Amino acid sequence: MNAIARSLxxxxxxxxxxxxxxxxxxxxxxxxxxxxxxSGGAGVGxxxxxxxxxxxxxxxxxxxxxxxxxxPAPSGGCSVGLQLPDPNNYVTPLEGVAAISDQTRQYxxxxxxxxxxxxxxxxxxxxxxxxxxxxxLPKALRSLPKVVHEAAQRARVAPTVKAAVRVLRAAVAIVHxxxxxxxxxxxxxxxxxSRGGDLVAGTLNTAASALERADTL
Numbered sequence: 001m002n003a004i005a006r007s008l009x010x011x012x013x014x015x016x017x018x019x020x021x022x023x024x025x026x027x028x029x030x031x032x033x034x035x036x037x038x039s040g041g042a043g044v045g046x047x048x049x050x051x052x053x054x055x056x057x058x059x060x061x062x063x064x065x066x067x068x069x070x071x072p073a074p075s076g077g078c079s080v081g082l083q084l085p086d087p088n089n090y091v092t093p094l095e096g097v098a099a100i101s102d103q104t105r106q107y108x109x110x111x112x113x114x115x116x117x118x119x120x121x122x123x124x125x126x127x128x129x130x131x132x133x134x135x136x137l138p139k140a141l142r143s144l145p146k147v148v149h150e151a152a153q154r155a156r157v158a159p160t161v162k163a164a165v166r167v168l169r170a171a172v173a174i175v176h177x178x179x180x181x182x183x184x185x186x187x188x189x190x191x192x193x194s195r196g197g198d199l200v201a202g203t204l205n206t207a208a209s210a211l212e213r214a215d216t217l
Contacts, residue, residue, distance in 0.1 A: 078111035082122045084129045093136040094192045100129040101199040105206040114214035116164045119207045120156035123148055126203060138193045140182040144200050147174055151204060161215040168208035175201040 084103055087096025104126045107113060113122055127148035134142045151171035158164035179197035 078107070082107045082113075082125045084125055087129055087133040088136070092192070093133055094195055096133050096136075097130070097196045097199050100126060100133075101203045104203050108206050108210050114210045116155055116158060116161065116211065119164070119168075119211055120152040123152035123155070123204070123207055127152065130200070137196060138182065140178060141193060141196055143178065144175065144197070147171055147178075148200065148204065155207075155211075161211050165208050165211050165215070168204050168211070172201045172204045172208070175204065 082104060084100045087093075087100050090096040090099060104122055108119065108122055113119055127145045130148060131145040134145055137144070148171065151168055154167045155164040158167055175197055179194055179201075182193050182197075
């Protein structure tokens, strides 16, 4: 083989070796890249797993609701029973009577309070609140807490729902009679006397109506 032929063979072999090395290097980098990518995938997977188990394995932790421990439900919260404010915290006695009367009515109407036991408990709480306010009420109305308490107790033990309704309606009549006697004795009676009595009568009426509706279902 002459010198030119030998040179060509050497160049061909060298080129083949160079190409093989380059190809192997490329394949090696690809494998390394794939491994790195796999590790990266595992990292992302770990992050997602951590996020999904924040709620004890049941998915992302739920966002806080709008009904936390301090969030009021109608009339102080149906789940905890009727909660009334101190009526003496209001500027006037009438405002106090209005506040506790409104909240008691709302509780009975909105919290499904339509059994004798529930209505009686609500009215007992209402009477307790009225009792706190009694010293600031006109003398003729200071008996209203007792009227409400007695109505609650009799409604609780009444033999039927209809009998409990009659008890509450009778209490309403007593309150109205108290108001009318006060007006007869003092034609210039203040709004507190008449309006306060009307609020109490309205609350008793709401309780009676709740029982009446439940009894007809």
